[in-house]
Each structure stands twice: as structure tokens, then as C-alpha cells.
Amino acid sequence: MSLKAFHVVFVAVSILLTLVVSSWSFGNYRDGGSARDLAFGIASLLAGAGLAVYGRVFLKKFKNISYL
Amino acid sequence: MEIPYTVKPRPDTGLYNAKVGIWLFLASEVMLFGAFFSTYILLRVQAPHGFWPEVALGWPHGLLNIPIGTFNTAVLITSSVTVVMAWIALKQNNFARFQKFMAVTVACALGFLLIKTFEYKEKFGHYVIQLADGSRITGHLDVNGKSPLFWTKKNLEESKIETLKVQQDIPNKFRFPVGHAIPEDIHKAHAEGRHHNDREIPVSDIVSLKAFIPSTHPFFAIYFTMTFLHGLHVLGGALVLFYFGxxxxxxxxxxxEQFTNRIEVGGLFWHFVDLVWIFLFPVVYLL
Structure with missing residues (x-):
């Protein structure tokens, strides 16, 4: 597995992390949390969306590099 | 003597040798960190119900700084992006660009370690105090305007202080089990932005005093072991990437070509180190 392939895996796991963090944060907000919890959850979702866009651009731009 | 297969793939593996080597090494690293993650899970599921410090061996919650942990996560994700960009710059024959990305990667690594150092220092100045009435409180000490590190009851006795000033923590909401209402006074204090109560405790009422160090609670033992081991990997990776860059x-x-392969191998190690943190952060800080 090349660095390119590992990077794609890493970005995918990072996106999952942002989803975990946002669901954790929204859960806190639902359980009587503050606006800070809501903002943190939204920021995590946005970070996940940013990573997804980055991953797509990365794959498109460097498709000539091997996965091996 | 020339080292074989540093550039061309070896026919039987289809890869150059260093890549096979780093993946074997990373497999051993997975076992190492896997053992620590398993330890964490076992310690946690076997902890008695209730929360530390109220329950002696209950699992503590809400003691780590989540915004700082989140920031450090972002720093490491950024460094993974830059190390890949450095490798790609070499593939595009752009050495100046490679060095710029390597500089950012190493800066991110040092930034991560610096922040972690401050986080550790904060823990070494944070205490659990067992009182004569059997209760336990947590907070920071105020000894002549300073916050001492690693103090014990012995230091208190030697300092000949009669009354200890303590900034007692107001438990945050994560100390309370899911579904349980947060007491009104605590809710109000947090709404007002208060996170501690100033309190003066006679030293004669203090049974024991311990900083948040590994011997204080199994949580701190596994937290410091895992994060310190991870920090050593960050330091090692940063030194190697600095050398290569x-x-x-x-x-x-x-x-x-061989140089580019070296950077790829360094980048693979760096991604592994970052991936460990991606798992470590939610497990230790959030859950």
C-alpha cells in the first residue's frame, strides 16, 4: 500500500472521527447542553465536509499515482 | 556493496524493500498500541459504577481539556496532508516545494508536542484531596500565589501551612451519568462561567493530597502511558522527517527515486502515528 492509499484511508477515518465528535456534541446539546455544544457539533460536521471535499480533490488530482 | 531493491520493486513482493520493511514495522506497532487500547477497555469496563473522585475507583469523566485535544487533532491531520504534499512535490521534481511542506509538517509535530507538554503540566498541578470526613475533592492549589506541581501531604507538612487555599473544581456535566439530571447549583455555576470555588481547608483536615499522576488512578496510568508513548512516536517521526527534509x-x-521512496516510508510512519491519535482522542477525551 502506497502513501497515497494510506492517505485516502486516513482521510476516510478522519471523516468518521468528525461524525463521531459531532454526534457526541449534538448528544450533549440534546441532554441540556449549551450553544457551545451545538457550535462544536456543527464545526465538526463542517470539518468532515471539508475533509470529504479535500479527499475528492486529492483523488482526482493525483489519480496517476499508484496505490501500491 | 549496493543495497538491492531500494528503487525497483522486488519481483516476489512487487514492492521496494523499504516499503515491505515499514509495513512489517507498522504491523508490530499495531500490536503494541492494540495492547494498550485493550488495557484501556478492560480497565474501564471493570471500573465500579459511579464517578471518580466521588467513587474511589470509579472512572473519571470530564478531566481532560477537549478544546485543546480537538486542536491537537486538527494539527496532526494537517501534518498528514502536508507530508503527502511533500512526497508528491518530489514526484513532481519540485524540491523547494517539498522542503516547504516538510517544514510545515515538522512545525505541526513540534506544535503538537508543545501543547501536550502544557496539558501534562496542567495535570501535574491538579490535585485530588481526601478530607477527614471521607469526601474527596479535586482542584488546584494556591500556595503563596503559585500553583505547585507534584505536591503530597509531606510537602504540605514541610511548608508549615496551616490552611490550604484550594480552587475546588465545580464538576462539569460529563461527571454525571447519561440520563441523570445535573444538580441545579452546578448548572447555574457553569451558566455563569464559574468553574471553581475558592475554598480554604485546614491542613489538619487533609488526609492525603495527590496530583493527577499515573499512580493516582488507573485512568491516569493508562492515559499517561498511551499519550506519552504516542508523544515519543511523534518526536521520533519529527526527527526523522526533519533529517530527511x-x-x-x-x-x-x-x-x-530512492530519496522519494525514503520520504514515502517516512510519510507512512507519520500517517500511522496520526491514525493512532485519531483513535486515541475520542476514546480518552470524549467517551
Whole structure:
């Protein structure tokens, strides 16, 4: 597995992390949390969306590099 | 003697040797960190119900700084992006761009370690105090305007202080089990932005005093072991990437392909280190 392939895996796991963090944060907000919890959850979702866009651009731009 | 398969793939594996080597090494690293993650899970599921410090061996919650942990996560994700960009810059024959990305990667690594150091220092100045009435409180000490590190009851006795000033923590909401209402006074204090109560405790009422160090609670033992081991990997990776990026660059002129492969191997290690943190952060800080 090349660095390119590992990077794609890493970005995918990072996106999952942002989803975990946002669901954790929204859960806190639902359980009587503050606006800070809501903002943190939204920021995590946005970070996940940013990573997804980055991953797509990365794959498109460097498709000539091997996965091996 | 020439080292074989540093550039061309070895026919039986289809990869150059260093890549096979780093993946074997990373497999052993997975076992190492896997053992610590398993330890964490076992310690946690076997902890008695209730929360530390109220329950002696209950699992503590809400003691780590989540915004700082989140920031450090972002720093490491950024460094993974830059190390890949450095490798790609070499593939595109752009050495100046490679060095710029390597500089950012190493800066991110040092930034991560610096922040972690401050986080550790905060823990070493944070205490659990067992009182004569059997209760336990947590907070920071105020000894002549300073916050001492690693103090014990012995230091208190030697300092001949009669009354200890303590900034007692107001438990945050994560100390309370899911579904349980947060007491009104605590809710109100947090709404007002208060996170501690100033309190003066007679030293004669203090049974024991311990900083948040590994011997204080199994949580701190596993937290410090895992994060320190991870920190050592960050330091090691940063040193190697710094060497490749700025000291050992002669190979770029003599054997650019082999040099590019070296950076790829360094980048694979760096991604592994970052991936460990991606798992460590939610497990230790959030859950």
C-alpha cells in the first residue's frame, strides 16, 4: 500500500472521527447542553465536509499515482 | 556493496524493500498500541459504577481539556496532508516545494508536542484531596500565589501551612451519568462561567493530597502511558522527517527515486502515528 492509499484511508477515518465528535456534541446539546455544544457539533460536521471535499480533490488530482 | 531493491520493486513482493520493511514495522506497532487500547477497555469496563473522585475507583469523566485535544487533532491531520504534499512535490521534481511542506509538517509535530507538554503540566498541578470526613475533592492549589506541581501531604507538612487555599473544581456535566439530571447549583455555576470555588481547608483536615499522576488512578496510568508513548512516536517521526527534509538531502542529487521512496516510508510512519491519535482522542477525551 502506497502513501497515497494510506492517505485516502486516513482521510476516510478522519471523516468518521468528525461524525463521531459531532454526534457526541449534538448528544450533549440534546441532554441540556449549551450553544457551545451545538457550535462544536456543527464545526465538526463542517470539518468532515471539508475533509470529504479535500479527499475528492486529492483523488482526482493525483489519480496517476499508484496505490501500491 | 549496493543495497538491492531500494528503487525497483522486488519481483516476489512487487514492492521496494523499504516499503515491505515499514509495513512489517507498522504491523508490530499495531500490536503494541492494540495492547494498550485493550488495557484501556478492560480497565474501564471493570471500573465500579459511579464517578471518580466521588467513587474511589470509579472512572473519571470530564478531566481532560477537549478544546485543546480537538486542536491537537486538527494539527496532526494537517501534518498528514502536508507530508503527502511533500512526497508528491518530489514526484513532481519540485524540491523547494517539498522542503516547504516538510517544514510545515515538522512545525505541526513540534506544535503538537508543545501543547501536550502544557496539558501534562496542567495535570501535574491538579490535585485530588481526601478530607477527614471521607469526601474527596479535586482542584488546584494556591500556595503563596503559585500553583505547585507534584505536591503530597509531606510537602504540605514541610511548608508549615496551616490552611490550604484550594480552587475546588465545580464538576462539569460529563461527571454525571447519561440520563441523570445535573444538580441545579452546578448548572447555574457553569451558566455563569464559574468553574471553581475558592475554598480554604485546614491542613489538619487533609488526609492525603495527590496530583493527577499515573499512580493516582488507573485512568491516569493508562492515559499517561498511551499519550506519552504516542508523544515519543511523534518526536521520533519529527526527527526523522526533519533529517530527511533538511540534513540528509544529498541523496536527492545522487538518487532522486530512492530519496522519494525514503520520504514515502517516512510519510507512512507519520500517517500511522496520526491514525493512532485519531483513535486515541475520542476514546480518552470524549467517551
Amino acid at each position: 533538511f540534513i540528509g538531502t544529498r541523496m536527492w542529487k545522487t538518487s532522486p
